[in-house]
Amino acid sequence: MSLPWRYSVRGKLLTLILLPILLTFAALIGLTAYWTATYSDRQLYMKVASDLAVARSTLQMMQDRQLEQLEQLSHTLSLHPYLNEQEVSKLDQFIDEIRTRQGFDFLKLIPIEELLKQEHLRPSIQPQMGQLLGGEGIKGLSVLDQNELAVTAPELKQSVIIDVLDTPRAVPSDKQQETRGLFVRSLVPIKDASGKLVYILDSGRLLNHNLEFVDQIRDLVYGKDALPENGIGTVTLFLDDVRITTNVPAEHLDQPSRDFIRAIGTRISAEVYEEVLVHERVWLDRAFVVTDWFISAYEPIYDMNQQLVGVLYAGFSESPFISMYRRNLGELGITLSLIMLLSGYFVWRSAYRLLSPVKRIHQSVMAVRRGDTETRIGQLSAKNEFADLAQQFDTMLDELDARQKSHKTCSRKNLSTRWSYVLKA
16 A cells, blocks of 8 residues: 655655745745835835926925016016006006916015005914015915905905815814915015115915926926836825815725816825924825825925914825735745755656666565565666665565575485385384
8 A cells, every 4th residue: 555645755855845935935925025025115215205306396496486487576676667657557557467477476566665565464474574574585385364465455355265075084173165375475565766665576376276386396207117017106285284276186096987077175194294293204104095004294384474374295195105015925836846846746756767676676665575586576677786686685575485495405305314214214
């Protein structure tokens, strides 16, 4: 009766050879997972940090360019006949034409006397009044509420409004609307020919619903081949914790709608809120963004008075990288499994040829035990120690058989001699 393969020499040999391969397989899978969790993730976080730096630089460049435009305009207005002749109505019309041409959302020429009288109505620039009155321009982000908008840019009171939407994982809030506006704002003083400060030129670009800003950055850092297939790169600007402009999709990434819907009005997740808006620290990690997980970078942003006003975000969807990671592990697993199967097959076949003499010896021994003294292993094609052992075993059986035959012959002779003595007697 043949033994089960796991108890046979061939089965044990197969196990002995495949066990190191199996351990190597497990080690490679573990190392791959470790490398992905450390080096690959680190690379992703380094990338998203650089993407955030691009977004930050773009926002800063926007402020610098706007101040530069305004300073050039102030030099032109200082020498303009309308200003020297105090023709305010014509000057306002001229300013409005410039606003349209330069793409400002508002551009106001404020007489210095009016500014001083209405200082309390413009709380966003009160801390900078000394600098303005000293003849220096100021720039930065500025938050205008409805009251200040009524004085500074009443035509934008409705444009800034954003409906706040329920958002998974956000901090609970009863807020229904965001009625404030976040502006890139620049103010420069204008002096007359005699050097007297007469006007303040106030300009602003509204960031609420400003899709050009976020899309420009997205196209810059997440262009063609920057992300895996189906990867989505996104940029967002928050006023407090509300998205006021973004290209983050409002629907789940696995179930996109035909029309792209932006998640404007959704809110930041509670974990990021705590880290960025409460502790004012940069977030570089995966984060839940509206409906899905993103490799994310968030940083707090401040207005021209160094007050925390919101968050700047850049990030890309995590799911394509997870799919790539799983695919790599799957390919590695399939490859190693095929190697194990092929190795097992060749080991099994080789062990069969190698151990065939041992099996023949075993069969001969069992036959002898059953009383078959004529059985022999015979000539083997293999040329190894087992084949020599088989030949020696056959020789041993021949010698044993010869001895048994000799012993029987001697026994017969002795018996004949005894009978002859008996008959003679």
